[in-house]
Amino acid sequence: xxxxxxxxxxxxxxxxxxxxxxxxxxxxxxxxxxxxxxxxxxxxxxxxxxxxxxxxxxxxxxxxxxxxxxxxxxxxxxxxxxxxxxxxxxxxxxxxxxxxxxxxxxxxxxxxxxxxxxxxxxxxxxxxxxxxxxxxxxxxxxxxxxxxxxxxxxxxxxxxxxxxxxxxxxxxxxxxxxxxxxxxxxxxxxxxxxxxxxxxxxxxxxxxxxxxxxxxxxxxxxxxxxxxxxxxxxxxxxxxxxxxxxxxxxxxxxxxxxxxxxxxxxxxxxxxxxxxxxxxxxxxxxxxxxxxxxxxxxxxxxxxxxxxxxxxxxxxxxxxxxxxxxxxxxxxxxxxxxxxxxxxxxxxxxxxxxxxxxxxxxxxxxxxxxxxxxxxxxxxxxxxxxxxxxxxxxxxxxxxxxxxxxxxxxxxxxxxxxxxxxxxxxxxxxxxxxxxxxxxxxxxxxxxxxxxxxxxxxxxxxxxxxxxxxxxxxxxxxxxxxxxxxxxxxxxxxxxxxxxxxxxxxxxxxxxxxxxxxxxxxxxxxxxxxxxxxxxxxxxxxxxxxxxxxxxxxxxxxxxxxxxxxxxxxxxxxxxxxxxxxxxxxxxxxxxxxxxxxxxxxxxxxxxxxxxxxxxxxxxx
Amino acid sequence: xxxxxxxxxxxxxxxxxxxxxxxxxxxxxxxxxxxxxxxxxxxxxxxxxxxxxxxxxxxxxxxxxxxxxxxxxxxxxxxxxxxxxxxxxxxxxxxxxxxxxxxxxxxxxxxxxxxxxxxxxxxxxxxxxxxxxxxxxxxxxxxxxxxxxxxxxxxxxxxxxxxxxxxxxxxxxxxxxxxxxxxxxxxxx
Numbered sequence: 001x002x003x004x005x006x007x008x009x010x011x012x013x014x015x016x017x018x019x020x021x022x023x024x025x026x027x028x029x030x031x032x033x034x035x036x037x038x039x040x041x042x043x044x045x046x047x048x049x050x051x052x053x054x055x056x057x058x059x060x061x062x063x064x065x066x067x068x069x070x071x072x073x074x075x076x077x078x079x080x081x082x083x084x085x086x087x088x089x090x091x092x093x094x095x096x097x098x099x100x101x102x103x104x105x106x107x108x109x110x111x112x113x114x115x116x117x118x119x120x121x122x123x124x125x126x127x128x129x130x131x132x133x134x135x136x137x138x139x140x141x142x143x144x145x146x147x148x149x150x151x152x153x154x155x156x157x158x159x160x161x162x163x164x165x166x167x168x169x170x171x172x173x174x175x176x177x178x179x180x181x182x183x184x185x186x187x188x189x190x191x192x193x194x195x196x197x198x199x200x201x202x203x204x205x206x207x208x209x210x211x212x213x214x215x216x217x218x219x220x221x222x223x224x225x226x227x228x229x230x231x232x233x234x235x236x237x238x239x240x241x242x243x244x245x246x247x248x249x250x251x252x253x254x255x256x257x258x259x260x261x262x263x264x265x266x267x268x269x270x271x272x273x274x275x276x277x278x279x280x281x282x283x284x285x286x287x288x289x290x291x292x293x294x295x296x297x298x299x300x301x302x303x304x305x306x307x308x309x310x311x312x313x314x315x316x317x318x319x320x321x322x323x324x325x326x327x328x329x330x331x332x333x334x335x336x337x338x339x340x341x342x343x344x345x346x347x348x349x350x351x352x353x354x355x356x357x358x359x360x361x362x363x364x365x366x367x368x369x370x371x372x373x374x375x376x377x378x379x380x381x382x383x384x385x386x387x388x389x390x391x392x393x394x395x396x397x398x399x400x401x402x403x404x405x406x407x408x409x410x411x412x413x414x415x416x417x418x419x420x421x422x423x424x425x426x427x428x429x430x431x432x433x434x435x436x437x438x439x440x441x442x443x444x445x446x447x448x449x450x451x452x453x454x455x456x457x458x459x460x461x462x463x464x465x466x467x468x469x470x471x472x473x474x475x476x477x478x479x480x481x482x483x484x485x486x487x488x489x490x491x492x493x494x495x496x497x498x499x500x501x502x503x504x505x506x507x508x509x510x511x512x513x514x515x516x517x518x519x520x521x522x523x524x525x526x527x528x529x530x531x532x533x534x535x536x537x538x539x540x541x542x543x544x545x546x547x548x549x550x551x552x553x554x555x556x557x558x559x560x561x562x563x564x565x566x567x568x569x570x571x572x573x574x575x576x577x578x579x580x581x582x583x584x585x586x587x588x589x590x591x592x593x594x595x596x597x598x599x600x601x602x603x604x605x606x607x608x609x610x611x612x613x614x615x616x617x618x619x620x621x
Numbered sequence: 622x623x624x625x626x627x628x629x630x631x632x633x634x635x636x637x638x639x640x641x642x643x644x645x646x647x648x649x650x651x652x653x654x655x656x657x658x659x660x661x662x663x664x665x666x667x668x669x670x671x672x673x674x675x676x677x678x679x680x681x682x683x684x685x686x687x688x689x690x691x692x693x694x695x696x697x698x699x700x701x702x703x704x705x706x707x708x709x710x711x712x713x714x715x716x717x718x719x720x721x722x723x724x725x726x727x728x729x730x731x732x733x734x735x736x737x738x739x740x741x742x743x744x745x746x747x748x749x750x751x752x753x754x755x756x757x758x759x760x761x762x763x764x765x766x767x768x769x770x771x772x773x774x775x776x777x778x779x780x781x782x783x784x785x786x787x788x789x790x791x792x793x794x795x796x797x798x799x800x801x802x803x804x805x806x807x808x809x810x
Contacts, residue, residue, distance in 0.1 A: 042652065045653070046656045049656045049657055049660055050656050050659070050660055052660070053659075053660035053661075053663050053664055056664060057663075057666075064711075067711040067712070068710070068711060070711060071710055071711040075670075075711070076663065076666045076670070077662060077663060077665070077666040077669040077670055078659055078662045078663040078666075079663055079666075081659045081662075081663070082656075082659050082660055082663045085656055085659060226642070226645075227638055227641040227642035227644075227645050228638070228641050230641075230642075230645040230649070231641040231642075231644050231645045231648070234644070234645050234648035234649045234652065235644075235648060237648075237649075237652050238648050238651065238652050241652050241655060241656075245655075368711060371713065372676070372706070372708060372711070372712065372713020373711045373712050373713065374712070374713065374714075374715075375712060375714060378711075
């Protein structure tokens with residue numbers, strides 16, 4: 001062994017190299033505050049390792065990027081672990097970068113003779129920011145897509161050459177395959193190569209002048225890098241890695257739904273470490289000065305001041321200024337980040353949008369697992385999915401009047417601007433039609449029969465016709481019969497009637513049915529006889545109904561404008577109703593207030609809306 | 622620079638330094654190996670997970686190919702394409718060709734099915750009408766009508782596939798690929 005090592009040393013001189021590398025003198029000995037540079041190098045190494053393996057499974061194109069990342073994350077062995085480490089290590093790098101920077105400023109390590117190395121460090125910082133920006137787009141999910149669009153649009157406002165720069169970055173006038181291939185080439189190719197090069201220079205120049213120690217340590221005995229400082233560095237790296245692993249296991253790297261340029265993404269935010277910039281650009285005064293001012297000139301000026309720090313720091317006062325400037329930056333960024341987080345936490349619609357984006361990612365993965373991804377990409381799975389499209393259609397077409405369990409289908413609240421005492425405020429927009437989240441369920445039917453005014457209460461905001469509806473025959477019937485129906489002796493009768501009507505819809509989500517109750521309900525519908533007392537008018541006197549079990553018709557009803565209850569609340573009934581509620585077999589043109597959607601929704605949209613309303617879509621076990 | 626972990630220091634170290642060195646090496650190894658081992662395990666995914674190459678067929682995985690009546694009675698092999706939903710990593714492609722087979726109808730309506738992949742190195746063999754042999758265009762492997770090799774090039778006979786005929790006269794094949802270049806017929810999975 002020794003012989004072999006001697007031979008190797010003779011040929012390579014590795015011992016001198018090692019000696020050189022490890023016996024770097026550290027006046028005053030090893031210190032915890034010196035670990036940040038090493039932790040950064042370590043995390044970069046982790047990124048190179050995990051990055052290579054992710055590369056082996058990633059496919060950069062708009063039809064395969066999300067898909068391959070989904071596959072890495074959800075299907076491949078340990079994919080969640082490798083991607084999780086890569087994802088959270090990238091964020092750890094940002095924090096460590098900040099710590100390293102602050103340490104350098106506080107210790108005055110940027111001053112002569114270390115100016116050049118300080119500038120090399122700033123170059124490294126830009127490269128790391130570039131890596132994080134390019135990496136964020138690669139999963140091609142809604143979150144990365146819209147966050148990165150902001151970045152490339154900022155590039156676009158660069159004076160003179162903005163549009164050209166933007167097109168070069170995007171590989172065209174809009175996002176597409178070449179945006180991904182370019183970002184990937186930057187992320188996995190040139191940027192890491194540059195980082196390695198500049199890091200080597202950074203460490204080389206660092207060694208030339210040695211570590212910056214405080215005055216009091218200069219007189220103390222000199223320690224060496226190996227082994228005390230190495231141990232501290234290793235322990236710090238272990239702490240960083242443990243944190244990364246903790247987040248990987250606890251949270252996991254997220255993947256929202258596949259990028260969709262046709263779908264607004266109301267949860268769009270940059271990654272948390274750029275949140276301060278996002279909030280800064282939203283300040284009204286900054287916004288007024290234009291995007292280039294806030295997004296280019298101000299950050300550029302700040303970077304300029306930082307780059308000049310070695311000169312400013314020549315004087316004692318200058319050094320103090322630099323420290324104050326760095327802390328002010330940190331405080332400002334923290335403050336803006338805190339405001340942004342606070343505002344978002346208070347914004348219910350933003351929270352709903354985040355939830356919806358997470359759900360879309362989850363849903364796309366669920367569908368991909370069940371059906372495989374078609375060659376047209378995972379986005380087409382979502383486009384064909386009633387569970388995703390139904391609520392969107394509801395929000396777009398129905399929520400201006402209706403509510404769905406209190407929200408607009410997407411768990412957002414519709415707001416409108418009103419003027420109050422001279423200034424505008426946003427208030428919740430009142431509904432003008434029933435909340436149909438529970439439409440066609442047992443609860444819905446019971447509520448209509450016993451609590452008509454509260455079920456249709458929003459109609460009082462719907463003008464004259466709405467008032468008429470609330471004063472109509474059915475309302476009158478409920479007024480006469482609700483008390484009877486609510487009697488404890490009639491609890492089973494009410495249940496039976498509801499069960500019978502639910503049975504007419506034949507909806508999957510309402511199964512299983514109780515046949516005894518259905519049969520009893522049918523009798524009540526026909527005869528109006530309850531366990532205690534009877535209805536003033538029979539259901540069948542007004543409503544036509546041919547039972548779903550194929551038995552004889554229970555009556556033809558009272559004619560146009562008395563809704564037919566044959567297959568009530570079924571997919572078909574709802575489809576016909578939504579197409580034209582003014583049809584004689586529904587409300588009739590005299591009483592109806594709802595617009596006909598026959599011409600507003602195409603067949604596919606109508607089907608997706610109704611599929612969603614009746615729960616007819618793939619549901620994982 | 623991160624130091625290499627196995628380092629002989631030149632000067633003799635006191636006990637405290639030795640502990641620090643040992644600690645550095647252990648922790649340094651641990652933190653480097655964690656991402657590395659995770660990555661290697663991820664890279665070995667093809668060995669850690671079974672992936673069916675296609676979806677479709679009946680409960681036993683047989684695919685319908687042709688009708689018994691469409692096969693010549695004299696036992697001349699005919700080539701058929703098998704279609705199923707091809708699974709490629711995350712993608713599923715509906716109704717694709719997933720492989721080709723030669724079918725022969727033997728006396729008593731017995732079916733002999735060959736995977737037409739040469740067991741030598743995986744090119745497709747072609748049936749030669751004139752010589753009534755299967756010939757591989759790549760390395761001249763040759764097989765008799767019954768699939769037995771006619772020269773020393775292929776390591777084994779053509780690979781036969783399980784088949785069945787249903788009451789309607791439809792021929793079903795269980796399609797499989799086999800490891801090339803070895804004497805033993807082993808399904809790739």
